[in-house]
Amino acid sequence: MHKRLSLLLALPLTLSLSGCFDDDDDNDVEDMPDQENVAPEAISESFTTQVDTAFSEELTATDADGDALTYAVGEEPQQGTLELSDDGSFTYTPSEEVTGEDSFVYTVSDGVNDPVSATITITIEAQQVATSEYVRSAFNQAPTDEPLPVNGRELQQDVEDPDAFNDLIDQ
Structure with missing residues (x-):
């Protein structure tokens, strides 16, 4: 009877310890929950130029995931023209003899999330x-x-x- 009791005690202990040394690695990438891709962040900025004076700058946007970003014009400026490049650099040219304030909206996308937008405000000063x-x-x-x-x-x-x-x- 004593042998039978030790065998019954040894069997559950052996089964529970065998789970500690299995070859299943719980750190496999397949077993990890998918991390959510974070949307990029677009930064609103202000710039100043003088009448009839074009200027070039770069839009500021970041992506925490390191995804490649693409830029597009969301709303055109009303007091000038805008040329936007794929890399986020732009040239703004105010209309002739115009002073005051103008703005445009740009969007940035990481190709995964919905695009986000920001506003660029331009002050056109008298020369x-x-x-x-x-x-x-x-x-x-x-x-x-x-x-x-x-x-x-x-x-x-x-x-x-x-x-x-x-x-x-x-x-």
């Missing part, structure tokens, strides 16, 4: 022009030249001598 330079340029134009633009310019008074333009008049 600072010295009065003496502007007057001389206007006076020396040929009759067939386009008139010098005035809109979007702030003429700064830099002439203190009342005879500063006598050389133009005496010609």
Whole structure:
């Protein structure tokens, strides 16, 4: 009877220990739950330029998973033109003689999640022009030249001598 009891005790102990040394690796990739792909993040930014002055920049977006990102225009600017490259670099050109604020919306996608968007705000400042330079340029134009633009310019008074333009008049 004593042999039978030890055999009955040894059998469950052997079975439970055999599970500790199985060849099934619980760290297999197939056994791991799928991790959810995280959507990219698009960053809204602000830039400043002067009237009639184009500029180039790069959109800022990140993806925590390291997925390749693609960029697209979501909403076009109203006061200028936009050229957007596949890598997120862009060139913005304000319309002629326009000042104020403009904006556009871009979207970025990682190819897995829905695209996300951000807004780029552009301030178009008036161009600072010295009065003496502007007057001389206007006076020396040929009759067939386009008139010098005035809109979007702030003429700064830099002439203190009342005879500063006598050389133009005496010609």
